[in-house]
Amino acid sequence: MALWNWKLRNRLVLVSHKPTAVTISFTQRELVTYDLAGRLLGMYQDGTHLRRGLDNSIQKRWRTETGLGTDLQQQLLTPWQARELVEKYRPQVALLLEDQASRESCPETAAVFRRIAGYSYEHLQDSASEFHQIYGHVPILPPDQYRALVLQATDGCTYNRCTFCTLYRDKPFMVHDPDEFRRHIDRVVSFLGAGLSYRNSVFLGDANALAISQERLIELLEIVRTASDVRPALDSGGLHAFLDIYTGVRKNAAQYSALKELGLRRVSLGVESGCEALLEFVQKPGTREDIIKVVSTLKAAQLAVVVILMVGLGGQRFSQEHLEDTVSLVRSLPLAKGDIIYLSRFEPTPQAPYLSIAAAQGVRPLSPPAMHDEIRRWKTLLDREVGRQGIKISPYSFQRFVY
Ligand code: SF4
Known part of the structure; x- marks a missing residue:
């Protein structure tokens, strides 16, 4: 595993590049993970986990107090909410590529960032159609x-x-x-x-x-x-x-x-x-x-x-x-x-x-x-x-x- 700091305009974000996935910690309470092809896998936002499937559905999971203990809740995001989420992070990843020094010292991570930046919500929808054709x-x-x-x-x-x-x-x-x-x-x-x-x-x-x-x-x-x-x-x-x-x-x-x-x-x-x-x-x-x-x-x-x-x-x-x-x-x-x-x-x-x-x-x-x-x-x-x-x-x- 490699850990790097990349510059996002005037702040640093922590990037972990493993042989299986890349995780970007935009803040300590906001982590986003992508596979090495650049497809969004999931994220953690302030106590809530979100997981994206190859069919481009995004499921949100969180814990609530029910009076009988804590219960795990889940909910599928609407396509509109899913698009908003994907498009929230994609431009930020594209901006990371402006950090020339990090780009030159981590060319493999930069290559994954380029793929992530190319995966718009529509592109992920096309990928989901291909998934359905195969499976x-x-x-x-x-x-x-x-x-x-x-x-x-x-x-x-x-x-x-x-x-x-x-x-x-x-x-x-x-x-x-x-x-x-x-x-x-x-x-x-x-x-x-x-x-x-x-x-x-x-x-x-x-x-x-x-x-x-x-x-x-x-x-x-x-x-x-x-x-x-x-x-x-x-x-x-x-x-x-x-x-x-x-x-x-x-x-x-x-x-x-x-x-x-x-x-x-x-x-x-x-x-x-x-x-x-x-x-x-x-x-x-x-x-x-x-x-x-x-x-x-x-x-x-x-x-x-x-x-x-x-x-x-x-x-x-x-x-x-x-x-x-x-x-x-x-x-x-x-x-x-x-x-x-x-x-x-x-x-x-x-x-x-x-x-x-x-x-x-x-x-x-x-x-x-x-x-x-x-x-x-x-x-x-x-x-x-x-x-x-x-x-x-x-x-x-x-x-x-x-x-
Ligand atoms: S045997 Fe088939 S029908 Fe029965 S529970 Fe398993 S998958 Fe479903």
């Missing part, structure tokens, strides 16, 4: 993978019928053939350009790419490994993917070991609950036995595992059973240090079939204070069960995702 959309990643380089080996979800989930409803499931996948990687690499250095792992999209047949999967992972531009991200953080339980049971430990040899490091499982009656209610396939089998097989292959649980999924009706059965399920999983349990707060989307089914069956949602207590109860009980083994238990919000 369609990237609806969700596990929180530990927000900086991953997403490579889409598949589109959509193999199942697509859980009543609470609309993430991939508009995308029929499709496996990409090796030539298509190679072309996809080439397009991603050229799109990100110097910004590729910000990506610190590889995530194989979409919802359950590991469901692909073993032979095809090996072919696709070989392509990832031999793509020289992708290699730094792969070597840095390894390969990650989602896996659903009902297709996860179809591979054995030797097959998962072979994938590990090709770079697979951690697998994220949408378990949601250990309560079979609730899984049936939301039409999520797979039993407790299947969940234990998949986790045991992945651990036998020495892979790290993420278990995603959805707090509040069964509303008031399932609340106690959901918690008790899930804690007993977690107790029987061979989790170890390095594994993660994510507690995702259930927030039904209006388009999902869940709401009408729940209303028809009298399943009432948890109120915000009840949900707050529920999350605390889950975290306390799970911490007691597995926290001491070095298993991290963290919150996970679908709503907070920006890629």
Whole structure:
């Protein structure tokens, strides 16, 4: 990392130039970060964090006191607000280039500044259109993978019928053939350009790419490994993917070991609950036995595992059973240090079939204070069960995702 002072007219600003990004501290309470291609990544302004996605949406996050403790709030900026923000800083970066002495002693940083100065809001909108052409959309990643380089080996979800989930409803499931996948990687690499250095792992999209047949999967992972531009991200953080339980049971430990040899490091499982009656209610396939089998097989292959649980999924009706059965399920999983349990707060989307089914069956949602207590109860009980083994238990919000 290099730290420099650059002159902005008559004052100094601190610039940190890392191999992954450039951060400019205009004041101690105002920091802006760009990737090395010059695209805005995010900023910090007086207690508020803002994060820009490749689709050019900007999400604002801040903490508020709710009377139940502090709560993280988030809000998407309107295009008008996003434009104002981008255009607030861009001219200031252009002005930094007037500092001839710094420009000459930091030519690489100056080159990034020139790229930043060229990224007007309209230019970022064009970049977002290109992103959509390449990816369609990237609806969700596990929180530990927000900086991953997403490579889409598949589109959509193999199942697509859980009543609470609309993430991939508009995308029929499709496996990409090796030539298509190679072309996809080439397009991603050229799109990100110097910004590729910000990506610190590889995530194989979409919802359950590991469901692909073993032979095809090996072919696709070989392509990832031999793509020289992708290699730094792969070597840095390894390969990650989602896996659903009902297709996860179809591979054995030797097959998962072979994938590990090709770079697979951690697998994220949408378990949601250990309560079979609730899984049936939301039409999520797979039993407790299947969940234990998949986790045991992945651990036998020495892979790290993420278990995603959805707090509040069964509303008031399932609340106690959901918690008790899930804690007993977690107790029987061979989790170890390095594994993660994510507690995702259930927030039904209006388009999902869940709401009408729940209303028809009298399943009432948890109120915000009840949900707050529920999350605390889950975290306390799970911490007691597995926290001491070095298993991290963290919150996970679908709503907070920006890629
Ligand atoms: S929850 Fe997972 S398995 Fe179910 S429809 Fe959504 S992506 Fe597919």
